[in-house]
Amino acid sequence: MTTVKRRLSERILxxxxxxxxxxxxxxxxxxxDLSEVELELSTTAREQAIQSGVHYSEMLPIEYEPSEAYTKLFHEALLDSAERVAKAAAVTAELILAKRGxxxxxVSLARAGTPVGILIKRYLAHRHQLDVPHYSxxxxxxxxxxxxxLVYILQQHGADHELQFxxxxxxxxxIRKELIQACQAFEAQYGVRLNDDLAxxxxxxxxxxxxxTREDFLIPSACLNATVSGLVxxxxxxxxxxxxxxxxxxxxxxxxxxxxYSQYFVDTVCSYFPRIQEAADEExxxxxxxxPALTWQGHADMAAIQAEYGLSTINLVKPGVGETTRVLLRRIPWRILVDRIDNPNVRHIVQLTQERGVPVEAYPELSYSCCGIIQPLKGETE
Incomplete structure (x- = not known):
């Protein structure tokens, strides 16, 4: 047994x-499981804490029963995009299989990655009769x-086992950058090199x-919180x-x-697998x-917006339909930028801004459909 594997096996978790x-x-x-611990803060208190330097992982937003409006938005988004989500999951699954064997x-990243990992796992079973382990x-x-x-997973399957994040x-x-750094840190600690590719x-x-896909559209699981993420x-x-x-x-x-709606979401998307599998194979x-090239254009665009709007940190800029939806549902939004008001991918974004009284600006240079900017709470003109 190698030194590395011995070090992994010596950990008792x-x-x-x-x-x-x-x-x-x-x-x-x-x-x-921290279910018995009080960790929740109101949106305002949490925002103040985050912008005062408290790390977001030390507290939680309050999880509410989803409102009628948000539940309606989820169902409309699912009806509109379930087939697109199914095809995207299938294409991703085919790429993973081709690259990793x-x-x-x-290994999905909790919590937004969890339903996606389930979709990919199910597609591999549906199309290739392959039952792969899935951890979150x-x-x-x-x-x-x-x-x-990571040590636990490698103990179960061996240090040579392929992990797909x-x-x-x-x-x-x-998170892509965080994963690259994390894999480097894990190799330094245990001598095991993990593939930092993020599917x-x-x-x-x-x-x-x-x-x-590289299309910026609403993935319905962004509409709700725990109630579409396994209640986690x-x-x-x-x-x-x-x-x-x-x-x-x-x-x-x-x-x-x-x-x-966690199970309902994945079951609904999976029902489209037979319909899209040929198109997914071709794509x-x-x-x-x-x-396609990795240009990191999104980060460059957000850095430009940070500078243009005088923001003290790029963390106040949340690009993409999913993140903008979350800004409107979970944070204190300052303004929303859209590539064009009539973009069908931002229809629900415009609706939410009207309900919450948040200004919307057309920003044609966006590489995304939209971008949400969080309200600075330190009195700065951000």
């Missing part, structure tokens, strides 16, 4: 908690990936080599709650079970034969 509302065969969450595990683990901007979760979509590429449904930021919270990393051998933490909102072959 916790047994994965039973958490989340997805079927056990769809995903294994490698997360510590059959001896692999999917935590990665946190500025703090890295959960190394204990999965997320929902790319924005500025912050996503949509890559409007042009920073991923494995994606289903965002992940938490706090020294007083997470020990050295613990997985990163999360809460399981069992009390929201009556409003849970995957095209992308494999002529791989």
């Amino acid at each position: 916790q047994t994965p908690a039973t958490i989340g509302s997805y079927r056990p065969e769809d995903v294994t969450f490698l997360l510590k 059959r001896n692999l595990s999917l 683990i935590s990665i946190i901007r500025g703090k890295g990936i959960d190394q204990n979760a 999965v997320d929902g979509w790319t924005g500025k590429g912050a 996503v449904l949509a890559d409007p930021g042009s920073c991923s080599a494995t994606f289903g 919270s965002r992940t938490v990393l706090r020294e007083d709650l997470i020990g050295p051998d613990d997985f990163h933490g999360a809460k399981y909102y069992r009390e929201l079970a009556a409003y849970d 995957a072959r095209r992308l494999l034969s002529n791989p």
